[in-house]
Amino acid sequence: MGPDPAYHTDSPEYEPKHREVYHDHNDCPDGKRIEKRHRKDGKGGKERCKECIRLG
Ligand SMILES: [Zn+2]
Secondary structure (H helix, E strand, O other), X not given: OOOOOOEEOOXXXXXXXXXXXXXXOOOOOOXXXXXXXXXXXXXXXXXXXXXXXXXX
């Protein structure tokens, strides 16, 4: 299975380090902290999450 569609959050409820990255794995531990209602589609012009890079 390849990466999942990119998602990110701009919600101020999260720490900056969690707002400055996008995820492309649904099972990313950091990505999973983003509640569904706070998730936005796409990369949002952000850096790729380090955990997602490690997941491949
Ligand atoms: Zn991630």
